Amino acid sequence: MPENRNRRQTGTDYERAAGFYLEQMGWTILEYNYRCRSAEIDIVARDGEYLVFCEVKYRSDGTKGDPLEAVDARKQQRIRRAALYYLTEHGKNNVPCRFDVIGIQGTKITHIRDAF
Numbered sequence: 056m057p058e059n060r061n062r063r064q065t066g067t068d069y070e071r072a073a074g075f076y077l078e079q080m081g082w083t084i085l086e087y088n089y090r091c092r093s094a095e096i097d098i099v100a101r102d103g104e105y106l107v108f109c110e111v112k113y114r115s116d117g118t119k120g121d122p123l124e125a126v127d128a129r130k131q132q133r134i135r136r137a138a139l140y141y142l143t144e145h146g147k148n149n150v151p152c153r154f155d156v157i158g159i160q161g162t163k164i165t166h167i168r169d170a171f
Contacts, residue, residue: 109156
């Protein structure tokens with residue numbers, strides 16, 4: 056159990072680091088860890104006119120692969136479903152939106168806009 060708790064804390068720390076990175080680019084963070092029945096979205100943010108749903112993946116090094124590769128088709132589908140819940144719940148059905156992925160490997164941040 057402590058290992059899972061530490062992993063969750065590590066994930067939270069890097070999600071906050073990604074949020075700080077986005078804020079430095081002028082984005083507004085609306086929510087961290089939006090949860091619904093089907094999935095969780097790490098960061099919901101505003102980038103100009105866009106509502107952006109961001110998935111954050113961290114790897115300490117390359118031994119377990121590139122963090123961006125962890126966002127496979129199944130994960131993308133879960134995030135899409137969660138985004139639909141978010142849009143409906145917040146009455147934002149006519150807002151342009153996109154899905155970004157932020158990969159953090161060691162201290163390097165890679166941001167893929169409109170990733171899927």
